[in-house]
Amino acid sequence: MALKNTIEKIGWVVVILLVFVGLMSIAGRLYVVVGTMLDASFIESDPTSFDGRYNVNPVLTLSHLVPGFLFMLLGPFQFIKNVRAKWIQLHRWSGRVFIVSSLIAGVAALVVTVRLPVFGNLSALVGVTLFGTIFLFALLKAYFHIRKREIAQHREWMIRAFALGLGIATFRVQLILLQSFTDYGFVEIWDTVAWFGFATNLIVAEIWINVSRGGVKNSKAQPQMELPSSLPQPSAQP
Numbered sequence: 001m002a003l004k005n006t007i008e009k010i011g012w013v014v015v016i017l018l019v020f021v022g023l024m025s026i027a028g029r030l031y032v033v034v035g036t037m038l039d040a041s042f043i044e045s046d047p048t049s050f051d052g053r054y055n056v057n058p059v060l061t062l063s064h065l066v067p068g069f070l071f072m073l074l075g076p077f078q079f080i081k082n083v084r085a086k087w088i089q090l091h092r093w094s095g096r097v098f099i100v101s102s103l104i105a106g107v108a109a110l111v112v113t114v115r116l117p118v119f120g121n122l123s124a125l126v127g128v129t130l131f132g133t134i135f136l137f138a139l140l141k142a143y144f145h146i147r148k149r150e151i152a153q154h155r156e157w158m159i160r161a162f163a164l165g166l167g168i169a170t171f172r173v174q175l176i177l178l179q180s181f182t183d184y185g186f187v188e189i190w191d192t193v194a195w196f197g198f199a200t201n202l203i204v205a206e207i208w209i210n211v212s213r214g215g216v217k218n219s220k221a222q223p224q225m226e227l228p229s230s231l232p233q234p235s236a237q238p
């Protein structure tokens with residue numbers, strides 16, 4: 001139990017750092033896109049350059065980043081145990097805003113991949129499309145489970161969805177680290193982190209779901225699968 005508490009504390013520190021990175025990347029991109037909307041000569045508007053792709057698609061960019069901002073702010077809040085215990089209505093309402101914002105950000109991400117189009121090679125396109133689709137699937141699964149009062153499954157799918165959305169911040173950190181410590185070019189690194197950023201978060205989320213699963217009970221009893229008698233039987237949960 002002490003180990004689980006330590007892992008949980010480290011997890012919170014990492015999440016807060018990643019949220020900070022996510023918010024900074026939104027702020028940076030918004031500054032350039034809104035600046036260009038207000039003054040076309042402000043920054044790069046060549047549609048083939050990295051920044052120009054965003055600047056010539058301001059509505060699409062904003063429909064990804066504004067709900068992405070809400071995702072970053074509300075996501076961690078949804079996982080605070082005390083908020084759920086004391087203010088369940090607040091958890092419900094901020095959860096609804098979180099899910100709607102995340103769905104909009106996720107659908108916009110899929111449009112971005114073809115409309116901007118996404119930077120990098122086919123590898124990056126496949127990576128972000130795959131993880132963007134799993135992100136949307138996880139959000140919908142989480143929503144439909146809570147509608148059926150299946151709290152344990154709702155929690156697990158919310159962890160997956162949040163981890164995947166936060167993957168964009170892990171992507172950023174890995175991009176900077178690989179640029180600083182390897183000799184690979186920007187495109188090779190970009191294509192790599194387009195997979196590695198989201199995959200890292202999804203793997204960590206799966207491990208956390210597995211090690212913390214015992215702590216959450218469903219309001220509806222879940223059928224338990226019996227283990228073969230030849231295997232050691234688990235002791236009852238405290």
Ligand code: HEM
Pocket residue numbers: 022023025026028029064065068069071072105106109110112113116117118119120128129131132133135164165166167168
């Ligand atoms: C799984 C969910 C997500 C997917 C698949 C996704 C996908 C993408 C894609 C394809 C781009 C364009 C990259 C390019 O070619 O320049 C992009 C840009 C961006 N996304 Fe997302 N995104 C997701 C979630 C989020 C969230 C939750 C945020 C909130 C922080 C976010 C923030 C950004 C930012 C700030 C950019 C601009 C990057 C830059 O300035 O270089 N994304 N995203």
